Amino acid sequence: GLVPLTDEASSEVHAHMFFTAYLLKSSDAARPIAFVWNGGPGAPSNWLHFRGFGPRLLEGSAFVDNEDTPLSVVDLVFIDPVGTSFSRPEKAEYANEYFSTVGDARATTQFIRTWLKLHHADRRPVFLIGESFGGFRAGGATERLEAQGQHVSGVVLISGGVASGPLIPKDVRTALVTPQRAATALALGKAPSDLGTNRVAVVRAATQWSLETYLPALVNADKLTDAEREAVIKDLSRFT
Numbered sequence: 001g002l003v004p005l006t007d008e009a010s011s012e013v014h015a016h017m018f019f020t021a022y023l024l025k026s027s028d029a030a031r032p033i034a035f036v037w038n039g040g041p042g043a044p045s046n047w048l049h050f051r052g053f054g055p056r057l058l059e060g061s062a063f064v065d066n067e068d069t070p071l072s073v074v075d076l077v078f079i080d081p082v083g084t085s086f087s088r089p090e091k092a093e094y095a096n097e098y099f100s101t102v103g104d105a106r107a108t109t110q111f112i113r114t115w116l117k118l119h120h121a122d123r124r125p126v127f128l129i130g131e132s133f134g135g136f137r138a139g140g141a142t143e144r145l146e147a148q149g150q151h152v153s154g155v156v157l158i159s160g161g162v163a164s165g166p167l168i169p170k171d172v173r174t175a176l177v178t179p180q181r182a183a184t185a186l187a188l189g190k191a192p193s194d195l196g197t198n199r200v201a202v203v204r205a206a207t208q209w210s211l212e213t214y215l216p217a218l219v220n221a222d223k224l225t226d227a228e229r230e231a232v233i234k235d236l237s238r239f240t
Contacts, residue, residue: 001018003017003114003118005107006110015087015090015098018086019115023075024075032126034074034077035126036077037134039131042084043084043132044080048078048158053129101140106144109148112141133160174218181206182206183202186202187199191239
């Protein structure tokens with residue numbers, strides 16, 4: 001189906017967003033709804049739809065049942081941002097309202113609130129699932145939804161990341177991935193006990209090791225002895 005997106009000032013429809021929804025008949029008012037989208041920007045939701053979360057997966061030229069679909073526990077609404085799939089601005093001059101990070105988040109927020117209202121579902125738990133750039137969309141939409149009184153019960157970020165940019169050398173970017181992975185290991189209960197449980201201290205220690213030991217090892221990888229290489233691998237495993 002299509003959901004109209006209106007201009008906040010004039011209430012005139014400026015675009016329509018296309019969606020595909022899988023809704024199980026249920027009397028459970030607490031059954032959650034997950035809004036799902038890919039990244040890009042400029043990508044429709046077909047990858048997560050037919051390669052991940054949908055009840056049917058596309059393998060080659062045929063559809064097969066998806067045994068791992070979460071549909072048994074959550075309704076799924078796959079969203080295609082304006083400019084992808086069948087989602088289009090009503091006029092060419094409206095396109096720039098949606099082709100920006102802020103405009104994209106604004107449109108996603110309006111879509112979710114409108115869809116929930118149209119389906120009498122605005123009291124049900126809401127989850128947002130975004131892939132790659134869709135992670136930024138999820139963050140922006142969550143902030144806006146919460147500010148407008150629509151609680152978000154959870155957010156799933158898939159294969160996202162904030163690029164450091166080309167001005168930072170590759171070896172530095174690689175080394176500085178370690179602190180955030182150390183924090184993740186701690187949060188998941190996978191960090192060794194000798195690192196302690198203080199997240200700030202763990203991240204600080206991982207950062208210091210990354211800059212003082214890991215980075216020089218990456219820069220001089222071809223000059224490391226076997227013992228030095230093994231020591232770096234052991235420490236990297238310890239932190240992550």
